[in-house]
Amino acid sequence: MTPPTPKASKVVLPFPTAAIKADKASNMKWGASVMQEGFCIVPSILLRAQPRLGLNPTQLAVLMQFCDFWWDPHRKPYPSKETIAERLGLSPRQTQRYVAELEGAGLIKRIKRFGANGGRLSNEYDLSGLVAKLKALAPEFAEAREIKAKAGKKGGIKPAQAKGA
DSSP states (O other): OOOOOOOOOOOOOSSOHHHHHHHHHHHHHHOHHHHTTOOOOOOHHHHHTHHHHTOOHHHHHHHHHHHHHOOBTTBOOOOOHHHHHHHHTOOHHHHHHHHHHHHHTTSOEEEEEEOTTSOEEEEEEEOHHHHHHHHHHHHHHHHHHHHHHHHHSTTOOOOOOOTTO
16 A cells, blocks of 8 residues: 655745845845835836826925835824925925925825824825826836837837728
């Protein structure tokens, strides 16, 4: 009698392999000491769509600061305007104006926060408007990427046949 074949056991890694590779690549690009100070994930489309979103460089910089404070998808960022101002070399009033412009463009929404004693805290910032606009632009960017890929292949892009030909 033949003994039963042992079932292959599935090895579960604490981190996905792709994440480990990305971590190593980040350390190689930026250096471990830089990466240890933290990082934030920003979709590339935000940077590429800056003109389409009508963002000037400072407005984009303010949005990037909010992204750096948005650690959890279930908790909106709430940096103070003083913190954003200090990081960008702006006055708190300038920062407030840029935030108002971003809110007027429908990219963010300010939500007032209050402490247990009723005192004002820094605003919370809802970035769902920005996310929605990026999601709406994503198909156009994907189509452009596909066209570019086809154009780079041998034979390039074939013109559409004329109707009735």
